[in-house]
Amino acid sequence: MAEGIAISVHDTVPVWRGDTPGDALRRTVDLARAVEGFGYRRYWVAEHHGTPALATSSPAVLAGPLLAATRTLTVGSGAVLLPNHSALAVAEQFGVLASLYPGRVDLGLGRATGGSPASTARLGDPRGLGFDAQLQELQGYFGEGQSGVRAVPEPETPPRFWLVGSSVNSAVHAGRAALPYVYAHAIVGGGAPEALHAYREAFRGTPEQPEPHACVAVIAVAADSDERAERLAESFVYGQILMRTVDPEGVLPTEEETAAHRFTPTERQFLRSRIDPQFVGSPDRIAPRLADLVARTRADELFVLTQVPDHEARIRSYEHLAKIAGSL
Template identity: 50%
Template sequence: MSRPLGIPLSVLDVVPVFEGGSATQALRDTVALAPRVEELGYLRYWVAEHHSTPSLATSAPAILAGRLAAATTTLRVGSGGVLLPNHAPLVVAEQFGTLEALHPGRVDLGLGRAPGTDPHTARALRRAPERGGDDFFHQVAELNGYFAPADPSSPITAVPAADGRPDLWMLGSSPASAELAGSLGLPYAFAHQINPHATAFALDRYRETFRPSPHLDRPRTLISALTTVADTDRAAREVAAPYLLGKIKMRTVRRFDAFPSARTAAGHAYAEAELQFLEELAERQLIGAPDTVRDKLAALVERTGADELMALTVVPGQEERLRSFELLAQAAREVTPGSSEGVSARL
């Protein structure tokens, strides 16, 4: 099936585990979902990295991306992202170089700087706590260097990374990550679902600081947003409710093993502060009927100049999730992607 004519669409999957389910089933559901998303014309499918988080079964993005690539034919697959401070750049280069060799032209390597876990697990991952922004810059540079033609004077070769380079993306949710992506000449993915207030400013900072690189001659951006589309606004809120209730629980409990079921969410007695939190969260994201989401997406793209939307859709039912992607594809056909030149002149 051909891709929608409007803004390109992609998927960010955190492989959520809901009450009554398991991490194993969540992983299998993700693999089953990817070919169906491909049929809808989506461009790419990224999986996140989390550790010691029972509600999110995404601890090994390279392995999962390989399985998704094997289950599809045209869909780009990759990480959203590999949290580079957790890993040796050489190992990441070997893993994603292998993916690129097996699935040429279809692999994305999104890079983030957060630990993706608690301090105890971060230490178990042997992530040096003193690593800061400067070290992350050098890690990215080291990783990128492994995908260059082999240097005869270097004692290290990342096999088979030098044979093919995946698309490297910088991920972030702040102007600092935007500036880093721009200075390195990398495409930039902004987490609107984490920091919606900073989206437009961060993308403008990225464009202002962008320096052309051998692999990218002009700015290239996407925004990821919490996205749930159903036949009506009310139905979309009901479908999204388990994840939204889970967001509340994340703020109040230390251990979080699974997102609530639809039944649990429907029976929850929300406090006034909880309702206000949910209202503010939903208002800034893409939750609603197709017309509602179309208008919100068009306004978001106009404000930010984003070239692509990556949908984070966390709902309990596999068919409800697919239905959301179907309705989003319909709504997005009427939304024109942004411009790499930015939006400042239009505001």
């Protein structure tokens, strides 16, 4: 974007009642085309396992159709959860993407596993190297190689490495590794100023990344009115309630189901705890709060995640958010 703060998409590919996973994935491709027209810089997809409500088990696979459907977006993972994978397999997957789409591929990495213990037990690097050793190995495949092992194809322009986290510890980790860093305010609200300060303090530049690049990822639902935005945002949170109580294997409820539900005081408290720290409302409500977050964190880039059941309202939310970012 010519003015304001750079804005990018973080997507979990939510699956709503009445839709198939294929429907959700096709809507993600459609959304990527739309946000490209709004001036977004990146489109990242998350990694989750064993969660039918989120169709994002394989960021590398999903990145391919997203890259093919767009021309200017940088596409990547937010994040590949490295403990779930062999470093060589990740290098090969992203080597394919970067060879086909040079300069347009990000490799965002996370240190969590993103699934149940049962899922985690069936994934991962059998050598149990630990994150730091895996990261060093992975980076080596795009540099001098690892003990004679080559990850092919070897792209002329390697993917750009990032670290995604939600703690001061992860921020310091990214700074010491000289990686761009994204703080997940969407997961842990309130910690971004401290984390990004720690990231900058710990940062040790390299020729590839001479300056820190600090980002914040938030949940944001923008609509023409505060009331409409609140109604849209409630469906995803109600889905979290259902998954934690009566239906852990279910998908997400529709807007109509959510409107018909009578929240108990405890559920209402949970609802507010999920919505209030994030950015939900009309542009007039959201804009000053986002401006305050950007000022307090000195963020270089903003990632936004809109999880609502109405696809057209979702596209409209991202359009509102692009305009807000342009004014920050």
